[in-house]
Amino acid sequence: MTQTDKAIDRTKLLPSDPSQQWVCTACSFNMIGFYPKRCRFCGATPEHFTTALDCSATRQVEAVQVSDRISQLKSAPPFDFEHAAYRIDTGNGIVWIDCPSTFDSQMTPMEYILFTHYDCLGASNLYRQEFRTQVWIHQRDAVHPNSRRFSFDRTFEADFELLGIEAVVMGGHTPGFTLYFFEDTLFLCDYVERVDSEFIWNPYGNRVKTPLVGQAVARLLSDRPTPPKTVCGVDYVEDYESWKVKFDRLMMQT
Numbered sequence: 430m431t432q433t434d435k436a437i438d439r440t441k442l443l444p445s446d447p448s449q450q451w452v453c454t455a456c457s458f459n460m461i462g463f464y465p466k467r468c469r470f471c472g473a474t475p476e477h478f479t480t481a482l483d484c485s486a487t488r489q490v491e492a493v494q495v496s497d498r499i500s501q502l503k504s505a506p507p508f509d510f511e512h513a514a515y516r517i518d519t520g521n522g523i524v525w526i527d528c529p530s531t532f533d534s535q536m537t538p539m540e541y542i543l544f545t546h547y548d549c550l551g552a553s554n555l556y557r558q559e560f561r562t563q564v565w566i567h568q569r570d571a572v573h574p575n576s577r578r579f580s581f582d583r584t585f586e587a588d589f590e591l592l593g594i595e596a597v598v599m600g601g602h603t604p605g606f607t608l609y610f611f612e613d614t615l616f617l618c619d620y621v622e623r624v625d626s627e628f629i630w631n632p633y634g635n636r637v638k639t640p641l642v643g644q645a646v647a648r649l650l651s652d653r654p655t656p657p658k659t660v661c662g663v664d665y666v667e668d669y670e671s672w673k674v675k676f677d678r679l680m681m682q683t
């Protein structure tokens with residue numbers, strides 16, 4: 430950690446009430462403590478909203494094994510859209526990368542939730558409250574309007590390592606976009622998205638910076654002494670070699 434990292438005083442954070450938290454069933458975004466006219470993520474109207482309380486009563490979180498230590502987490506029954514989150518059993522504690530939109534009290538408690546960016550905050554405030562989880566995000570994503578009313582225990586500004594997980598700050602799609610490595614797996618969330626089995630740069634962020642930073646991602650990957658074997662993305666898990674072929678094709682068009 431660097432001197433610019435900020436630990437946040439937990440006593441200043443308000444308690445979360447799942448009856449006062451709304452989940453957009455169109456895009457699964459959680460809105461804490463207020464009932465907006467439109468979903469702040471996808472713009473859906475309020476007939477698409479349900480409370481986090483109802484969401485927990487009608488949905489659970491399903492874990493699908495990716496490898497010995499990693500599983501993918503998603504709500505079941507599924508939302509029309511949800512960023513997949515991932516659970517890593519580091520051997521020294523459980524860490525989630527991003528957070529499912531459904532709060533499921535039956536999940537094995539996790540020590541940390543580390544975010545790639547502000548689009549996939551899910552029900553992290555409720556997990557944090559239930560399990561006293563430490564929630565970390567990049568400082569520049571913490572101050573974005575999508576992060577409003579979410580609670581973070583630490584905001585970082587530089588790369589770090591935690592329980593064998595390597596965090597690399599990239600920016601691009603969002604100002605504080607952070608990717609993660611654990612052993613031979615890369616966690617990249619939605620930096621690239623699949624359309625007709627090809628990749629496109631995520632169109633919802635900064636359209637200039639996303640491909641530029643994408644080149645830095647490519648360099649980072651080629652500079653690693655051993656390339657990853659698996660990529661965990663926003664709605665897919667893919668072996669690195671086939672992922673890289675498509676990623677390289679996207680780079681060529683950029």
Ligand SMILES: [Zn+2]
Binds near residue numbers: 548
């Ligand atoms: Zn995103």
